Amino acid sequence: MSNLGRRLLTTAGAGAAAIVLAATPALADADTSYYADTVASGSYLSQAGTMRFDSLGDKFNACDNWSDGAGVIGYWKVGSGGTVHSLYNGGGIGTCATSNQDLAESATVYIKACLRDDGDVKEGTCSAWEKGYADGIP
Template identity: 40%
Template sequence: MRTSYRRLTTVLGLAAASASVLALGTAPAQAAGYVFDAYNALSSPSAKTEFAQDGEILYALDIKSDGHGVVAQWRYNSSSAVHSYYHGGGFGTVGKWDLSFAEGTTLQIRACLQDTSNGSPYSCGGWEYAKA
């Protein structure tokens, strides 16, 4: 009886240790995959910009069927140089751009509307902070 009790506690101990290692091993990956959001308006938004920390991907989402294209903008923390990425695919579509920043870089993102690729962004939302 004593031997089977030892085996059971050993097996349970190994299972608990394995579960702990798995949980601790996945926690940093989940934290690194944070997604930052910005909208062009607080009420009834029609454009959304997302920055995915994991992979440093910038997305422009057209979330309203209004005939306008969308723009994802980013800049380094409070810089005057603004980078714009236009997406005119229409409602329900997503533009995607693979960017590259040094780990821990602080940037700001926002969403805007734009009617053509050579047009100008308008109806932009406020700047939201993001971190690479």
């Protein structure tokens, strides 16, 4: 093979490697959604409310999935011992309340969903804390 042929192959190989390396950081911005659904308790049905965290945009959503007269209160925190924040949605079935945040890409996020009726959080409907990742990659 001529020197020119070897240089072209070497240059092509280096270019392909550069493309692969350049694409790797984009994986850190994975668009992943994490969910916590309410559980059945008394007259309240399972999945009547949802707290969702979208890693792309660091967006939290408290969504009402059922016409039961109760609102949805979602909780979120960064790290297992972090400060607990809440997001309430009393808009009715098919609505979501949204909160956009700016979290560190290395953050581990925990979310939880409960129903709230007449200002009273129905503890029996609360989901467990669900773990998510701000970069979308576990």
